[in-house]
Amino acid sequence: MKGQELKKRFEKAYDNWSEKIFGFVVYKVSDREKAIDITQETFVKTWDYLCAGNDIKNLKAFLYRTANNMVIDEYRKRGRRKETSLDNMREDGFQLQSDGDDVIRNNSEYSSVLRIVENLPPIYSEAVTLRLVEEMSIKDIADVLNEKATTVSVRVHRGTRMLKKMLKE
Amino acid sequence: MSNKNFKRSVEELRLGLREITRLSNEEKENMREFVFQYVDEHPFIDKNVTESYAGFKYSLWMRFAVPVAVVVILFGGIGASMAAEGSLPGDFLYPIKVSFNENIRGALAFGDKAQESWKLRQIERRFEEIGALAKKGKIEEKSRITLENRLNQNIDALGLLATDFESENKEEAAQGIYIALGNILEKNDRFLNAQIGTDNSRAFMQTGVLSVALSADDEDINEGLSVGIVIKDVDKIKAKAKISEISRRIEIERDNLEKTTLNEIGELQKEMVKAYENNEFNLVIDLHIRIKSLLNNISSRNDENDEDRNRATGNKEEQIEVDVFDSVKINTDSQNNKRDVSKNEIDEFDLVATTTEGHSREQKKEKNNDRTDTYDNPLDFLLPSLRTDNSRASDSGQSNTNHFLPF
Numbered sequence: 001m002k003g004q005e006l007k008k009r010f011e012k013a014y015d016n017w018s019e020k021i022f023g024f025v026v027y028k029v030s031d032r033e034k035a036i037d038i039t040q041e042t043f044v045k046t047w048d049y050l051c052a053g054n055d056i057k058n059l060k061a062f063l064y065r066t067a068n069n070m071v072i073d074e075y076r077k078r079g080r081r082k083e084t085s086l087d088n089m090r091e092d093g094f095q096l097q098s099d100g101d102d103v104i105r106n107n108s109e110y111s112s113v114l115r116i117v118e119n120l121p122p123i124y125s126e127a128v129t130l131r132l133v134e135e136m137s138i139k140d141i142a143d144v145l146n147e148k149a150t151t152v153s154v155r156v157h158r159g160t161r162m163l164k165k166m167l168k169e
Numbered sequence: 170m171s172n173k174n175f176k177r178s179v180e181e182l183r184l185g186l187r188e189i190t191r192l193s194n195e196e197k198e199n200m201r202e203f204v205f206q207y208v209d210e211h212p213f214i215d216k217n218v219t220e221s222y223a224g225f226k227y228s229l230w231m232r233f234a235v236p237v238a239v240v241v242i243l244f245g246g247i248g249a250s251m252a253a254e255g256s257l258p259g260d261f262l263y264p265i266k267v268s269f270n271e272n273i274r275g276a277l278a279f280g281d282k283a284q285e286s287w288k289l290r291q292i293e294r295r296f297e298e299i300g301a302l303a304k305k306g307k308i309e310e311k312s313r314i315t316l317e318n319r320l321n322q323n324i325d326a327l328g329l330l331a332t333d334f335e336s337e338n339k340e341e342a343a344q345g346i347y348i349a350l351g352n353i354l355e356k357n358d359r360f361l362n363a364q365i366g367t368d369n370s371r372a373f374m375q376t377g378v379l380s381v382a383l384s385a386d387d388e389d390i391n392e393g394l395s396v397g398i399v400i401k402d403v404d405k406i407k408a409k410a411k412i413s414e415i416s417r418r419i420e421i422e423r424d425n426l427e428k429t430t431l432n433e434i435g436e437l438q439k440e441m442v443k444a445y446e447n448n449e450f451n452l453v454i455d456l457h458i459r460i461k462s463l464l465n466n467i468s469s470r471n472d473e474n475d476e477d478r479n480r481a482t483g484n485k486e487e488q489i490e491v492d493v494f495d496s497v498k499i500n501t502d503s504q505n506n507k508r509d510v511s512k513n514e515i516d517e518f519d520l521v522a523t524t525t526e527g528h529s530r531e532q533k534k535e536k537n538n539d540r541t542d543t544y545d546n547p548l549d550f551l552l553p554s555l556r557t558d559n560s561r562a563s564d565s566g567q568s569n570t571n572h573f574l575p576f
Contacts, residue, residue: 002213003212003213003214006213007208007212007213010208011205014201014205018200018201018204019190019191019192019197022190022192022200023186023187023190023191024190026190027186027190035190036192036196036199036200039200040200040203040204043204044204044207047204047207047208047211048211050213051211051212051213051214114182114185114186117182129186132179132182132183133179133182133183133186135183163175164175167174167175167178
């Protein structure tokens with residue numbers, strides 16, 4: 001009975017957030033295969049955690065945090081942050097999974113925005129990405145990053161200001 | 170940059186990232202399959218019970234409950250077990266006595282000898298229970314059935330042990346079991362519905378075993394009481410005991426017998442075995458009495474001639490007593506004396522010790538009269554091929570001729 005309920009909840013979470021989690025991960029690790037692995041592992045670990053009898057109130061935040069922790073592990077493994085940038089990925093033959101009719105493709109402004117975000121100090125780019133791109137609430141971001149909501153709120157605010165300033169220049 | 174422009178930039182960034190990070194259908198399918206295969210292989214198991222236990226475990230009550238339970242079980246168990254020792258069929262604690270205490274003691278009896286004496290002791294205990302109930306004046310039908318079943322179980326178990334001994338060529342040990350069992354049955358014959366023949370009853374009276382059984386505590390048992398315990402194949406068991414007894418007796422006495430007497434006895438013994446095989450148990454008993462009287466004549470003649478031994482074994486009065494008690498004497502040899510050591514240890518537990526006391530008194534008496542080693546006339550024709558020396562060890566050789574079916 002409880003098992004069925006749990007599975008339904010998990011399935012719903014997967015359908016809602018698996019692609020977003022993947023996006024979040026791939027943006028950070030810049031390695032598609034690795035990102036798929038991490039995303040899969042994120043869900044598997046979450047399922048195990050649920051099966052162990054733990055209650056997860058905010059499943060979305062939990063998934064992001066798990067993914068984030070794994071990304072950090074991945075960084076540690078590599079010994080440095082971001083081995084390849086998205087540009088490098090593109091140069092390496094990284095294929096956009098677009099159907100070809102997306103307006104944004106080849107948009108120079110998009111590239112510049114991305115580059116600017118990438119150039120923000122890591123703690124700000126992380127907060128800004130989660131807030132603006134993933135459209136997560138401050139509280140969820142705080143859960144994901146394992147930080148206080150006020151800290152996250154300050155980072156998002158500063159990061160956004162930096163981003164605005166950079167875009168202006 | 171205006172707010173509007175910034176919003177547009179962010180929107181572009183969002184869409185751009187979404188573009189990069191979009192999963193192909195194949196990737197989506199693979200990922201989904203991977204995750205849900207794992208989910209199916211590791212289904213959720215409702216741990217409600219465990220969880221509630223985990224909560225319970227740390228409660229104050231539970232913290233004390235385990236040691237308290239251990240103490241209660243330990244001391245309560247020992248207490249109940251000890252209290253049960255004195256219980257009788259129909260009592261609340263009787264099942265603990267027979268199913269728990271006796272099984273423990275049986276399991277703790279290591280080795281053939283200990284097993285043998287414990288199994289014999291169990292049978293004695295049943296008769297003691299019958300005696301104790303009989304003294305109370307009546308035995309409920311339910312108790313009678315319980316006792317009857319238990320007794321038959323105990324006898325079967327002993328019979329299996331004897332069969333084991335026989336299969337391991339420990340004929341002497343098997344004989345010892347049959348003889349000891351026969352004696353227990355005779356001693357308690359008044360409780361049995363066995364019809365073994367008037368001759369035997371007479372012989373039984375003559376042996377004096379009855380007087381032991383009816384010593385002090387037993388006197389108030391109504392002589393006419395028939396408890397009506399039916400032992401399966403009781404006649405057969407008794408006949409078997411008689412045959413074992415005679416074989417052992419002949420082996421002991423053979424050196425003192427004249428050739429003609431021994432011939433005669435040998436013939437009778439053969440008849441006895443044949444009668445047993447034909448299920449003519451009354452005939453076995455009759456033959457047993459005839460052989461015994463022959464042997465007794467020899468014994469008493471020898472006793473008169475051998476004054477030295479009379480001095481060694483005590484006064485003459487006692488010597489005569491031994492001849493009267495002959496069936497008991499046969500029961501006791503070095504093996505049985507050894508067994509008594511462990512039996513006495515076991516007896517420490519027993520609250521009902523009436524018959525045991527009488528029994529060990531009897532044993533002591535007989536120990537003084539153990540004459541096995543004093544005969545020295547070889548007479549080998551009865552069982553020539555098996556006769557190896559004069560020592561007691563040849564008993565086992567003798568017994569090979571009496572390879573009976575187990576009961």
